Amino acid sequence: MIEVSEVRKAFNQGRHNEYWALKGISLTIEAKKVTALCGPSGSGKTTLLTIIGCLARPTSGRVRLKERDISGLPERFLTDIRRSTFGFVFQQFNLIKGLSALDNVMLPAYPLGGDWRALRARAESLLDSLGLAHRREARVEWLSGGEQQRVAIARALVNDPEVLIADEPTANLDTALSKEFLAILEALAEQGRTVLLTSHDPLVVEAAVIDSVIDMRDGQIVGIR
Amino acid sequence: MKTWIEKQKALIDFTLASLARRKIKNLGLLLVYTLIVFLLASVMLFTHALRKEAGKVLENSPEVIVQRLVAGRHDLIPPGYLEKIGRIRGVQKKEGRLWGYYYDGVLKANYTFMVPQPDALMAVESGKIAVGATMARMRGLVPGNTISFRSYSGKLFSFEVSSVLPNKSELVSADLVLLSEADFRAFFELPPGYYNDIVLSVANPLEVRNIATKLSTLLPDSRPILREEVLRTYESIFNWREGIVLVLLSGAILAFAIFAWEKASGLSAEEKREIGILKAIGWETGDVIKMKFWEGALVSLAAFLLGYIAAYLHVFRFSSWLFEPVLKGWAVLYPRFELTPEVDGFQVATLFLFTVFPYAVATIVPIWRAAITDPDAVMRG
Structure with missing residues (x-):
């Protein structure tokens, strides 16, 4: 579904502090599978995730989404692909404070201009399915870490994307909450959703729900399990 | 959409x-x-x-006001001027006006004393005055009250307030005192036939400038003031x-x-x-x-x-x-x-x-x- 070939990414290119985060990555991510990028911090996991998720462009190399080269597209098209194909769960959850859980879930759909009532119903049913029906009107800063993550997952799914991208999803959760997350992941995998996540948490990487693990170090792939 | x-x-x-x-x-x-x-x-x-x-x-003020100047200063119109103007064609109506300023030491303010035009709605009988709303308020006057003013010659004059001018004209009548011609001439010791200025009504507005030119020729010591200039x-x-x-x-x-x-x-x-x-x-x-x-x-x-x-x-x-x-x-x-x-x-x-x-x-x-x-x-x- 997603093919990455010879992708390199430099930060501060041409300056004295030039840094190559990715040094020639090639891999294939299969549809309807759960793939984990694993490695220590600084290995380039998050950078690769941003490039695959159309949040950033590679310095060189190609990214193909369903046979279509998306690495050189202008921002406008990348945004279009991003909101129709990808849903993001960030490490810090990145919810907007002051808004309710329901408002946060509905946010990605606002620029699409769909029917507001249908959107609200969809957001409510997502929160219901994640066990947050009773917290939908609560402001997100009043929620616990686990609840915030579930709101972030619901937000990632509101536009019904084919691919869910999660960056270090269990980094801010204790073991019990991490297991809860894995249960949600299993449900998503059963629905046939493609999931790509980064993690260096053994609990996640060794979980049965993960179909393949790509080990990274220093901006390169060092192994595929 | x-x-x-x-x-x-x-x-x-x-x-x-x-x-x-x-x-x-x-x-x-x-x-x-x-x-x-x-x-x-x-x-x-x-x-x-x-x-x-x-x-x-x-809007309702006269089209032309004629003032006489002496050494570049506004002076009284002497007798005979009104008659001279009467011969200019296009002048529909001409009237001499009487007005002056009076300093009231009580309020430390100047009042404008004026004789209403003969055809004005606000006619004032001798011995009576009509006063502006602001002045009435400041001096606590109501119709029927009597007020005294000491003239510039030192004589004391008493007037009965016959009415207070309507509020809607307050912008221009705040300090106004209307009195009869006889009272005005007595108060300011102004001999008969003298006026402060002359107002002219002109039938055709397009003629106003021509009449002003004729006035300047006829009365070289006077200056015509046009309504449009006042507005400006x-x-x-x-x-x-x-x-x-x-x-x-x-x-x-x-x-x-x-x-x-x-x-x-x-x-x-x-x-x-x-x-x-x-x-x-x-x-x-x-x-x-x-x-x-x-x-x-x-x-x-x-x-x-x-x-x-x-x-x-x-x-x-x-x-x-x-x-x-x-x-x-x-x-x-x-x-x-x-x-x-x-x-x-x-x-x-x-x-x-x-x-x-x-x-x-x-x-x-x-x-x-x-x-x-x-x-x-x-x-x-």
């Missing part, structure tokens, strides 16, 4: 929720902004209505006063404007973070700018409406108490009257352009700068 409307509705919805989250900042901004609009709109509404009012009052003088005085008020206010307005600009254009770290999140979850740069545009538009439109309505009430319901002393009246006695509501579309548009537009720019520019940053920044916390 429906999608576009739904999208704008969703953006406005989010904007409102967003504004509500920063209540103190946005309420402060709204308040300051409303105050700026209020001050500017008050000055504009007030001077515009005042000009209109003065214009209306002068009023106009320039009100413009000048408006300018003075705006200059006085400009410091305060500038300070407020800088404050509003700073508040509107400064993006907090939290706001920048939010823009990053919105972009990362699929908002385009344009969507973020539109949302912020709605935010600016809602605040500035609300401020404009509130400020304008407050200014309207201030000027037309509460007699512009803020700058009444600077803008109204000629004499020491300040008139009190309610202006007829007058709103000029062009002025509203100008004010709108100078208040709402800069605000929209002030909010959009920094947002645009923040919104074009790469969305991946949010991934890195």
Whole structure:
């Protein structure tokens, strides 16, 4: 579904502090599978995730989404692909404070201009399915870490994307909450959703729900399990 | 179209929720902004209505006033001048006027003593006077009261107040005292046949300038003053006063404007973070700018409406108490009257352009700068 070939990414290119985060990555991510990028911090996991998720462009190399080269597209098209194909769960959850859980879930759909009532119903049913029906009107800063993550997952799914991208999803959760997350992941995998996540948490990487693990170090792939 | 409307509705919805989250900042901004609009709109509404009012009052004044000059100063019209003017063609009616100033030591103010025209509705019998509303208020006069004035020759004259002039003429009659011709001549010791000036009615308005030229030839020691010149003088005085008020206010307005600009254009770290999140979850740069545009538009439109309505009430319901002393009246006695509501579309548009537009720019520019940053920044916390 997603093919990455010879992708390199430099930060501060041409300056004295030039840094190559990715040094020639090639891999294939299969549809309807759960793939984990694993490695220590600084290995380039998050950078690769941003490039695959159309949040950033590679310095060189190609990214193909369903046979279509998306690495050189202008921002406008990348945004279009991003909101129709990808849903993001960030490490810090990145919810907007002051808004309710329901408002946060509905946010990605606002620029699409769909029917507001249908959107609200969809957001409510997502929160219901994640066990947050009773917290939908609560402001997100009043929620616990686990609840915030579930709101972030619901937000990632509101536009019904084919691919869910999660960056270090269990980094801010204790073991019990991490297991809860894995249960949600299993449900998503059963629905046939493609999931790509980064993690260096053994609990996640060794979980049965993960179909393949790509080990990274220093901006390169060092192994595929 | 429906999608576009739904999208704008969703953006406005989010904007409102967003504004509500920063209540103190946005309420402060709204308040300051409303105050700026209020001050500017008050000055504009007030001077515009005042000009209109003065214009209306002068509509019925004579087309030409003839004054005699001695050594370049206004002097009395001697007997025989009225008869001379009578021979100019086109002059429909001519009358000598009697008026003068009297200083009242009690109020420390000057009154204007005047003899009403013979055909005026306000005829005054001998021994009686009609007084302006402001003067009546200050001296506590009601019809039937008697008031005494010591003339410049030292003689004491007593008059009975027959009536108080109507409020609607207060702009020009604040300090006016109307009395009969005989009383006036006795009070100021003015011999018969002498007048202060002569007023002429001209049938054809196009003839006014020709008649003025003829007057200058016929009476070389006199100067004709045309109604349009008087109107122009009023106009320039009100413009000048408006300018003075705006200059006085400009410091305060500038300070407020800088404050509003700073508040509107400064993006907090939290706001920048939010823009990053919105972009990362699929908002385009344009969507973020539109949302912020709605935010600016809602605040500035609300401020404009509130400020304008407050200014309207201030000027037309509460007699512009803020700058009444600077803008109204000629004499020491300040008139009190309610202006007829007058709103000029062009002025509203100008004010709108100078208040709402800069605000929209002030909010959009920094947002645009923040919104074009790469969305991946949010991934890195």
